[in-house]
Amino acid sequence: xxxxxxxxxxxxSTFQQRFDELITSNPMMIEVTRFKRKFxxxxxxxxxxxxxxxxxxxxxxxxxxxxxxANGYLQPSILVNLQLVLVCFLVPSMFHGTIxxxxxxxxxxxxxxxxxxxxxxxxGKFFAAVATLFVAIGACALPISIAxxxxxxxxxxxxxxxxxxxxxxxxVMVFAFGVALAAFxxxxxxxxxxxxxxxxxxxxLETLFLVVVPIxxxxxxxxxxxxxxxxxxxxxxxxPFYTLDKMQPKWQSSYEQVQTFSxxxxxxxxxxxxxxxxxxxxxxxxxxxxxxxxxxxxIPDKKKVDA
Amino acid sequence: MLEVxxxxxxxxxxxxxxxxxxxxxxxxxxxxIGSNGAGKTTTIRMISTLLEPTSGTAVLNGADIIANxxxxxxxxxxxxxxxxxxxxxxxxxxxxxxAAIYRVPSxxxxxxxxxxxxxxxxxxxxxxxxxxxxxGMQQRLCLARCLVHxxxxxxxxxxxxxxxxxxxxxxxxxxxxxxxxxxIVIVSSHILxxxxxxxxxxxxxxxxxxxxxxxxxxxxxxxxxxxxxxxxVLADAPNxxxxxxxxxxxxxxxxxxxxxxxxxFSGTLEGQAxxxxxxxxxxxxxxxxREQQADLEDVFLxxxxxxxx
Ligand SMILES: Nc1ncnc2c1ncn2[C@@H]1O[C@H](COP(=O)(O)OP(=O)(O)O)[C@@H](O)[C@H]1O
Ligand SMILES: [Mg+2]
Numbered sequence: 001x002x003x004x005x006x007x008x009x010x011x012x013s014t015f016q017q018r019f020d021e022l023i024t025s026n027p028m029m030i031e032v033t034r035f036k037r038k039f040x041x042x043x044x045x046x047x048x049x050x051x052x053x054x055x056x057x058x059x060x061x062x063x064x065x066x067x068x069x070a071n072g073y074l075q076p077s078i079l080v081n082l083q084l085v086l087v088c089f090l091v092p093s094m095f096h097g098t099i100x101x102x103x104x105x106x107x108x109x110x111x112x113x114x115x116x117x118x119x120x121x122x123x124g125k126f127f128a129a130v131a132t133l134f135v136a137i138g139a140c141a142l143p144i145s146i147a148x149x150x151x152x153x154x155x156x157x158x159x160x161x162x163x164x165x166x167x168x169x170x171x172v173m174v175f176a177f178g179v180a181l182a183a184f185x186x187x188x189x190x191x192x193x194x195x196x197x198x199x200x201x202x203x204x205l206e207t208l209f210l211v212v213v214p215i216x217x218x219x220x221x222x223x224x225x226x227x228x229x230x231x232x233x234x235x236x237x238x239x240p241f242y243t244l245d246k247m248q249p250k251w252q253s254s255y256e257q258v259q260t261f262s263x264x265x266x267x268x269x270x271x272x273x274x275x276x277x278x279x280x281x282x283x284x285x286x287x288x289x290x291x292x293x294x295x296x297x298x299i300p301d302k303k304k305v306d307a
Numbered sequence: 308m309l310e311v312x313x314x315x316x317x318x319x320x321x322x323x324x325x326x327x328x329x330x331x332x333x334x335x336x337x338x339x340i341g342s343n344g345a346g347k348t349t350t351i352r353m354i355s356t357l358l359e360p361t362s363g364t365a366v367l368n369g370a371d372i373i374a375n376x377x378x379x380x381x382x383x384x385x386x387x388x389x390x391x392x393x394x395x396x397x398x399x400x401x402x403x404x405x406a407a408i409y410r411v412p413s414x415x416x417x418x419x420x421x422x423x424x425x426x427x428x429x430x431x432x433x434x435x436x437x438x439x440x441x442x443g444m445q446q447r448l449c450l451a452r453c454l455v456h457x458x459x460x461x462x463x464x465x466x467x468x469x470x471x472x473x474x475x476x477x478x479x480x481x482x483x484x485x486x487x488x489x490x491i492v493i494v495s496s497h498i499l500x501x502x503x504x505x506x507x508x509x510x511x512x513x514x515x516x517x518x519x520x521x522x523x524x525x526x527x528x529x530x531x532x533x534x535x536x537x538x539x540v541l542a543d544a545p546n547x548x549x550x551x552x553x554x555x556x557x558x559x560x561x562x563x564x565x566x567x568x569x570x571x572f573s574g575t576l577e578g579q580a581x582x583x584x585x586x587x588x589x590x591x592x593x594x595x596x597r598e599q600q601a602d603l604e605d606v607f608l609x610x611x612x613x614x615x616x
Contacts, residue, residue: 027407
């Protein structure tokens with residue numbers, strides 16, 4: 001018996017399709033342009049924007065001046081920490097309105113009636129956030145590299161505590177944390193009606209998890225065992241500032257050799273986990289939007305129902 | 308072809324739309340009239356797939372709003388009662404963005420956007436930032452946005468609100484043009500005169516119920532089957548009144564003074580001509596005749612009690 005030979009049908013892999021839908025041919029990628037305009041352009045007739053940009057320019061110049069005036073005695077890691085502080089404040093303030101803002105501005109309906117999936121909307125907005133973040137981190141990288149170079153030039157011995165590789169890895173870590181924070185902010189922006197609510201919630205949770213809980217746990221744990229105990233490492237495994245510190249080479253207690261931490265313990269896992277968290281947050285945001293398609297169902301309007 | 312079948316929406320104990328049904332064909336411009344809170348927006352949002360009906364459905368060219376919302380979305384253009392446009396984009400980019408979302412092939416976008424800008428009279432503003440447009444222009448831009456994918460159904464929720472008379476007139480002209488292009492257009496309003504003259508089909512909604520639906524004439528006739536004929540004669544009106552009182556279609560005849568006969572009439576135009584004919588043949592000197600038909604405004608006031616949910 002002759003079996004008819006069916007020619008193999010080449011169907012594009014579903015991954016490829018998904019990738020096209022979400023990235024390469026996602027019309028929501030116009031958000032990237034919009035964000036660029038919003039945050040990085042002086043030509044738009046937005047005086048607030050120009051004021052904020054100028055403020056940033058001043059701060060940026062101040063940091064550069066600081067780096068140069070320190071004349072090589074400024075540890076780049078201080079700047080990286082500063083960069084992380086900036087990320088903690090800037091990411092929520094820039095992205096809290098991504099979805100809630102559209103609800104407030106009432107442009108959201110126009111997107112929802114269009115034949116575009118929730119995933120496309122969220123991914124488009126997320127990439128706009130990431131692109132902006134990338135530019136911001138890139139801008140910070142300049143003074144940090146200058147500081148690192150000057151530092152190394154001043155004192156090659158001390159420079160062992162800030163090897164270029166570590167400084168770079170720290171930046172990647174900060175970026176990954178920023179990405180997760182952006183996804184987190186977008187998630188809350190998707191879940192509430194007002195942008196300011198999202199901002200408040202994200203700042204609140206940040207304060208709770210990055211400040212209040214660490215102080216509390218630190219007090220409990222440190223008193224008993226000294227700073228370098230395992231419980232502490234475990235508790236703060238995902239704390240970005242703690243991680244930055246751990247990535248940094250340190251003096252041994254003998255003050256003779258440099259103690260380095262394995263990048264497989266501090267750095268790599270955090271970066272991967274942050275990126276993974278970003279994916280989870282985005283997925284969650286998409287699910288939330290599906291639920292919130294009809295915002296009435298999402299947050300019943302008490303006043304109207306009672307009327 | 309749009310078929311709305313028993314559409315119903317409940318918000319907790321409140322039923323905003325109580326099972327509305329109607330159907331429209333291409334070229335129909337449907338005026339959806341009702342006071343504030345009557346349920347217009349809720350109905351329109353359900354048809355536009357934004358709001359899930361509690362029960363009932365609507366089918367547009369074979370696509371069901373519940374079973375195939377994505378197919379429906381490709382075929383509709385929805386202009387909400389309140390809407391916002393984006394900041395930081397130019398008119399052209401804004402339209403291009405929506406053309407992309409609606410998967411208009413990129414080779415055709417340029418021409419389509421040019422046409423749509425032309426139609427909505429925004430060509431000169433194509434490089435302006437949308438936030439710099441006036442209210443009327445933003446309204447037109449929102450409409451332009453609804454048109455880039457050549458939708459079969461347009462849902463315009465109170466499109467004329469907040470516009471000055473000039474802009475209103477332009478908008479009406481534009482909507483009439485869309486009807487001529489063979490689209491189904493649903494226009495809602497709480498202001499009657501706004502709709503009466505260019506809709507070929509109206510529906511009156513109150514407290515979630517569709518009280519009347521049909522062509523303007525049908526609706527008016529359905530509510531008030533008779534029209535009043537005011538006949539002026541040179542003299543002898545009371546006798547003239549008696550002369551026509553038994554004729555076909557005549558319900559009631561009154562005379563005022565010596566020169567006016569008022570006839571409540573529900574017959575055909577043929578019958579109307581017969582009345583005049585009879586008066587003339589009987590020797591009455593007819594000077595003129597005026598028809599007074601209830602208009603939509605009367606119908607609306609007659610039908611609705613002004614109560615809202
Ligand atoms: N989200 C909601 N929750 C509860 N009730 C609502 C909601 N939206 C509308 N309603 C009620 O439904 C009724 C119809 O409202 P709507 O469709 O907006 O009327 P219209 O557009 O004709 O002015 C009103 O009584 C309104 O209060
Ligand atoms: Mg309304």
